[in-house]
Amino acid sequence: MTASTVSPVTTSPAAIRRRIRSGAFQGHTGGQAPGYLQGNLAILPEPYASDFLRFCVANPKPCPLLGVGEPGNPHLVGLGEDLDIRTDVPRYRIFRDGELVDTVSDLCHVWRDDLVAFAIGCSFSFEDALLRAGIRVPHIAAGRNVPMYATHLETNACGPFAGPMVVSMRAFKPRDAIRAMVLSERQPLAHGAPLHFGDPAAIGIADIMTPDFGDPPVMADGEVPVFWACGVTPQLAIRRARPEFAITHDPGHMLITDRLAEQGA
Incomplete structure (x- = not known):
């Protein structure tokens, strides 16, 4: 076991957050804290918060809201009593004027005292349900980050926030693909049912082996690619809005909460 890995079977969300906070865990969080909601992160100056909140409400598939902070408050108590947005994500991205x-x-x-934090649901959260059903999740089995792609599917614009939908992909045998669709539909805070399966070109993905975020996919002959809405979508909307300052998680490096995934509470 390396310094950036931790057993997903015996480690609680709070314990993983403590390891992240201390620097002992620095990797992607796929497969960690099974059964608990993980969250994408977007942090914006207060003048942008209202429009971004409307953007999330208008685009619930890629942006299911888990929590919204008060200006300057780094604690989202409803997601974890000891949770600190400033330290409890393995890697963050900093943007200035829309540029990383x-x-x-x-x-x-x-x-800063004017920053408002948004936690947005993540598809990592439903993967435990797939594993418990005996469905192999390719990127977890390979120890990789999930592949993510920008598509030609447009989000609903709100104020300066707009842009293409990002999707995550997992490939399955056809029977397992159907079961994965059914199981994920039960978790709307983790993006719910997939948006598409089959031909990636139908949603604007030119080369499935070259994702825009994450690692290249693991696919075997006869497997079907299945695509879920992804919480990296707001990062492209933030790029387009070009706020003078913004923060997000680094794709695949999520906020692990104390909320149960299947109950959503």
Whole structure:
């Protein structure tokens, strides 16, 4: 076991957050804290928060809201009593005027009193249900990050926030693909049922082996690609809105909450 891995069977969400906070866990969080909701992260200055909230409400598939913070408050108590947005995600992205300028492991040096944090549901959360049903999840089995792709599917614009939908992909045998669709539909806070399966070109993906985010996919002959809405979608909307400052998670490096995935509470 390396310093950036931790057993998903015996480790609680709070324990993983403590390891992230101390720097002992720095990897992607796929397969961690099975049964609990993981969250994408978007942090914006207060003047942008209202429009971004409307963007999430208008686009519930890629942006299912788990929690919204108060300006300057790094704690989302409803998602975890000891949770601190500034330190409890393995890697963050920092944007200035819509451009990615840095990737960091904590936000203490850049946190501001006007920042509003948004936690958005993640498809990692339903993967435990697939594993418990005996369905192999390719990127977990391979120890990789999930592949993610920008599509030609457009989101509903709100104020300056707009842009294409991002999807995550997992490939299954046809029988397992159907079961994965049914199981994921039960978890709307983790993006729910997939948006598409089959031909990636139908949603604007030119080369499935070259994702825009994450690692290249693991696919075997006869497997069907299945695509879920992805919480990286807001990162493209933030790029288009070009706020003077913004923070997101690094794709695949999520906020692990204390909320149960299947109950959503």
